[in-house]
Amino acid sequence: MDVWVGCYTSATGGNGAGISTFRRSPDGTLTPDRGLPMLSPSWLTAHPSAPVVYAANESGDGVITTVSAELEALGAVSSGGADPCHLAVSADARYLLCSNYSSGSLSVFALAEDGRITAQTDLVRHEGSGPHPERQEAAHVHQAVVRDRIVSVVDLGTDEIRSYELMDNGKLDPLAVSALPPGTGPRELHRRPGGDLAYVVGEVAGTLVVVREDQPGSFTPVTVVPATKEPWTGDTPNWVAHLEIAGERLYLSSRNPDVITEFDITAETPVAVADHPSGAWPRHFAVADGTAYVAAQHDDAIVAFPVGGGEQVRYATGTPTCVLVR
Template sequence: MDVWVGSYSSATGGNGVGISTFRRTPEGGLTPDRSLELASPSWLTAHPTAPVVYATNESADGAITTVSAELEVLGTVPSGGASPCHLALTEDARFLLCSNYGSGTLSVFGVAGDGTITGQTDLVRHEGTGPHTQRQEAAHVHMAVVRGRTVSAVDLGTDEIRSYTLADNGKLTPLAVSAMPPGTGPRQLVRRPGTDLAYVVGEVGGTLLVVREDPVGTFTVVKTVSPTKTPYVEGPKGPNWVAHLELLGDRLYVSNRNPDCVTEFDISGDEPVALADHPCGRFPRHFAIEDDTVYVAAEWDDAIVAFPRGGGEQVRYATGTPTYVLFR
């Protein structure tokens, strides 16, 4: 199995090469394999059937690069805004959604059956601010999640989740606007399958929110909890910039930057219960779970940090300024 790692390159002050790949052994170890020089591919998304991966080039003149399974660049298109930070495919893989953090825009691209991006079909621009003058001075679209033809865009700058209906021609129509508590700075959203519940991480507020989705595309806050088991007191490192969410069965995992841990929650009930804070390297950004092992992009340690899902001994694999871990 291949593991692809996206990184910040020198284009944005990082020291990653671009995309690095590793071979994963049956025991879960990683062996360096290949690399591709690319400008800050901070988020990676694999096509479900075509042998291609899409990468955001997170720079002021944002772009999306399509990469082959052989680690060759197949094409690059403008992302529709500055600092693209997230990509999502629709369930039928006909459209690719790109969240542009810097410009507060959400763009839509058509995708052919072979994975080729055929062109931009729509772009919407968010407007607004939040109470945190440094982080919420403007709209900052951080993620778009898809449910059928409903696209919900999480906006860190405006404390909102804006939902749209995506038409067959790739056009977005506004559906609903859901306000999060002021100063939340929502970064990511993940739905709990089989329920109307979802979870939102507040990067600016350092919080984990439980929200109820009813009707589809409309989110109401049910509960706000700490994203760590041990309360974090801001110190010289700075605030808890909560980053990434992963849901696996009745467990929810949250990466916390500055507390530098992945916190494991039991979500078998209506309210998440924090079970443990698992140390995972400095400034844990994205992480992925494979065969009961957690692989963390420890951005400030220049390493992928791996440990058992329930916690345990860490193994480190050197790679420059990692931001994303993709198994394929």
């Protein structure tokens, strides 16, 4: 099994070189393998069936690069906006959705059966702002989440989840707008399998928001809890980052506290169980076979440890921003 790592490169203030891969052994240890130079591939998404990975090259002139399983660049297209930060493939694998953070927009691209991008089919732009003057001065699309034909778009700048129906022709038809508590600054949305609850990462507020999906694509806030078990009292904000669900546990990373907090989600309201140290600035992480692989951005390392806490192992890599286990 491979672990692919995206990063920031020198053009965007980072120390990385492009995509790096590690070979993962049965006991979870990593061995450096290959590399592909490219501009700031800050997010990586694998096609569900074709042997390709998509990289969001985060820059003012946003680009999406398609990469083969052999780590060769197959082609690149404009992302349709500035600073693309997230990619998702539609449920039928016919379309790729790209979140352009600085432009506050979502692009849609048609995919061939072999995973190659063939054309842009739509682009929607959000308008609005939130109460935080520095982080919410405008719309900032951060993530698109797909369920069947419903695309739910998380907007950090407007404190909203905007849902669309993805049509057969690749167009987005507006479906619902769901408001979150002012100042939440939503970064990610993750549905809990088998029910109507979902969880929203409140990056700006430093919170975890539980929402209920009353109708497909329509969300109502249920409760809000702090992002960490121990209250954060530092001079800098807690910029909450990434969330993963594994059974009855939820894991949430916090930057500045530099921990991954483990939550028990057996009840409707999540209960923080422990804060696990995770390396400096845990921007993203992936959980595989009970091990968390954390992109510790400011440590220039992948930090690996058992999800319940335990001994850490560090693997050097420049300014990591995304971990993809394949």
